[in-house]
Amino acid sequence: SPDLVVAVDGTSGSGKSSTSRQVAHRLGLRYLDTGAQFRAITWWMLHHGVDVHDADAVAARAAEPVVVSGTDPLEPTITVDGEDVATAVRTPEVTGAVSPVSTVPEVRARLLALQREVIGAGGIVVEGRDIGSVVWPQADLKLYVTADPSARATRRSAEEGGSDATATEQVLRERDRIDSGRATAPLRRADGAVELDTTPHTLDEVVDLVLGLVRDLP
């Protein structure tokens, strides 16, 4: 169906992004990377000298950044106040600050409204931590994607051109800890979500698995 909504949640570095983009492309659906939106707000806070570990300071300015997501799965874009931040939001500085910023309810509320507006048009694969549980519980298909922490770290450091896998694993685990432990919209498997452990699988295998789940939808 052209109105299909697929919610893809899971731990950091589990292969959610690559899987979501390929599935969207293969099905002719749009793609929304909500992690990029949280990263964009985090980048803005850092850029404006806001102390990202001071939740009150972050909350006080949460209404200011204007985040816009482009939803082409082959070329997703992200801008803040009109500035292209696709590269800037992937720096270790942003990656290290995004989980604390994402605990702030004012930040989440702001993005929740934006996310629901984009998803409401239908026909989309949406990737994040709380899509199936909070943002769009009525999704046609919900996935909860995980992988072994050391497998995630090995893949991620290969993507990063051979960075230290042990350090990468620490960063991934710390993000998972904060994302799962926060009070507002914590990372967890949503009711009705299909759990996919990607540890023993290649990307192509996971994509085929998901396409099969979509095909089997009532």
Ligand code: C5P
């Ligand atoms: O998906 P990605 O790793 O880019 O997400 C970056 C961070 O954004 C996550 O670690 C989490 O803190 C936050 N996030 C969130 N809710 C979402 C998507 C991402 O809290 N729906």
